[in-house]
Amino acid sequence: MGLSPYVFDASADNFNRLVLENSHKGPVLVHFWTPKAGPCFILMPRLVKLAAEYGGKFLLVMLNTDELPELARRFAVNSVPTVKFFWRGEVAHTIHGADPDSSFREVLDRFIAGDAHRAHALGVAAWQSGKIQQARMLLANAAMAEPDNLAIPRDLAKLLWSEGEGEQALKLLDSLPQAARADADIAALRAHLGLAEAARLAPPMADLDARIAQNPGDLDARYQRAAVRLASDEFADAMEELLVILRTDRDFRNDIGRTSLLALFDLLGQAHPLTRQYRQALSESLH
Numbered sequence: 001m002g003l004s005p006y007v008f009d010a011s012a013d014n015f016n017r018l019v020l021e022n023s024h025k026g027p028v029l030v031h032f033w034t035p036k037a038g039p040c041f042i043l044m045p046r047l048v049k050l051a052a053e054y055g056g057k058f059l060l061v062m063l064n065t066d067e068l069p070e071l072a073r074r075f076a077v078n079s080v081p082t083v084k085f086f087w088r089g090e091v092a093h094t095i096h097g098a099d100p101d102s103s104f105r106e107v108l109d110r111f112i113a114g115d116a117h118r119a120h121a122l123g124v125a126a127w128q129s130g131k132i133q134q135a136r137m138l139l140a141n142a143a144m145a146e147p148d149n150l151a152i153p154r155d156l157a158k159l160l161w162s163e164g165e166g167e168q169a170l171k172l173l174d175s176l177p178q179a180a181r182a183d184a185d186i187a188a189l190r191a192h193l194g195l196a197e198a199a200r201l202a203p204p205m206a207d208l209d210a211r212i213a214q215n216p217g218d219l220d221a222r223y224q225r226a227a228v229r230l231a232s233d234e235f236a237d238a239m240e241e242l243l244v245i246l247r248t249d250r251d252f253r254n255d256i257g258r259t260s261l262l263a264l265f266d267l268l269g270q271a272h273p274l275t276r277q278y279r280q281a282l283s284e285s286l287h
Contacts, residue, residue: 006051012064015071019061023086027058027111029104032082034065040081043098045084050104055110074187085116087111090177092125119145120152127159137160150176150183157189166197181254192261195238196229219245219252226260239264240277247285258282 008018010030019028029212031047033040044062051060062095065072065080075084075091085093085107093107110121123138140155146152153172160169173181173190200209202224211221239261246257261282265275 007060008062020089028086030061030084032063032077034080037080039191040097042080187259188263191260195227198224202228
């Protein structure tokens with residue numbers, strides 16, 4: 001293209017070397033475009049400007065889909081403009097359309113910031129692409145390399161949960177240092193996953209009702225009943241059980257009554273009538 005030392009035109013002969021081989025050294029962005037689509041000409045100069053701004057931290061490759069339809073099909077490009085981020089020989093991220101520059105910077109910065117950040121970004125991308133084992137490995141390595149970045153164990157726990165490994169997801173979150181477990185996002189995720197896992201493992205509701213009738217202070221039964229109620233979208237009943245747990249024993253499962261209520265407030269939204277009602281009840285119980 002000649003506009004920048006970091007911008008190149010793709011051809012059938014140079015694609016593997018220019019894109020796949022170079023992506024083992026750093027990120028390579030491939031802009032799939034066609035002269036028939038106006039938005040491509042809006043995005044193209046912005047990408048060239050970004051390449052100059054980053055000064056060689058990534059390569060930008062322009063691929064004309066009219067001239068190279070085989071490569072467009074190879075990478076499942078069905079519309080233009082499309083920009084694919086290549087890393088270590090694989091597509092690690094895709095942006096469809098002429099998104100704002102901030103979207104490209106956000107993804108680029110994750111790859112360029114450091115190995116742990118790149119592993120995190122690649123892990124999430126692998127997960128989204130269905131490469132579960134690769135995603136688990138990348139996220140686990142990233143978590144060890146950057147233990148203070150709580151977004152990594154958060155995403156790994158979500159992945160485990162989505163794969164039916166709820167117990168492992170909870171063990172992962174419980175293994176974090178106390179300060180990390182107190183983080184608002186981690187605590188909310190732990191509460192959501194805990195309730196979902198409790199509902200999955202709970203005995204029949206009649207058994208729980210009988211246990212509570214015999215011993216109103218059976219907080220395990222109350223927690224399971226709250227989880228089952230929540231699974232049936234009976235939010236008020238679930239919140240009522242969690243409020244009882246909170247009022248009975250703040251130490252039960254590390255204050256699970258309070259953290260679960262807060263997680264449900266976030267789920268419903270602050271304007272929801274139940275959020276307002278039980279936030280008031282929570283405040284009165286705490287003070």
